[in-house]
Amino acid sequence: MDINSAGGREAGFSFEKLAAVAEYEASDLFNPAEKAALRYTEEICRESVDVPDDVFEELRRHFKDSEIVELTGTIALENFRARFNRALQIPSDELCQPPANHPVLKAASHQHV
Numbered sequence: 001m002d003i004n005s006a007g008g009r010e011a012g013f014s015f016e017k018l019a020a021v022a023e024y025e026a027s028d029l030f031n032p033a034e035k036a037a038l039r040y041t042e043e044i045c046r047e048s049v050d051v052p053d054d055v056f057e058e059l060r061r062h063f064k065d066s067e068i069v070e071l072t073g074t075i076a077l078e079n080f081r082a083r084f085n086r087a088l089q090i091p092s093d094e095l096c097q098p099p100a101n102h103p104v105l106k107a108a109s110h111q112h113v
Contacts, residue, residue, distance in 0.1 A: 019099055033062035037071060044072065045079045 020027045024038045036058045043051040059068060084090075 014105065019102060024100060036062045041075050044075045 017029045020029050021038070024030045024035055032037065034096075035054075039055050040051065040059050043049075043055050059071075063071065
């Protein structure tokens, strides 16, 4: 989350938008293409990588095949990094300070109990 937040801010994303990713479905900060990409991300990062047809078809309405390949590679890499860091309990570099009620912080506090 840290390095992606820093990269996102460098690419022009506001902290408000980055902090809203966990509730992207209900947020007006994300356009339909971004929501399609985030839905796809959620499906890829589940234990099973059987992406439902409706999620993939929505993605195809917004992205070319080459963009879907690039998006899939990026998601897979970030999923790998997150799982790697979590498994080895590598702490945050504190590059991103989400709001106190952010779901990531809630999940982390339950893990350390």
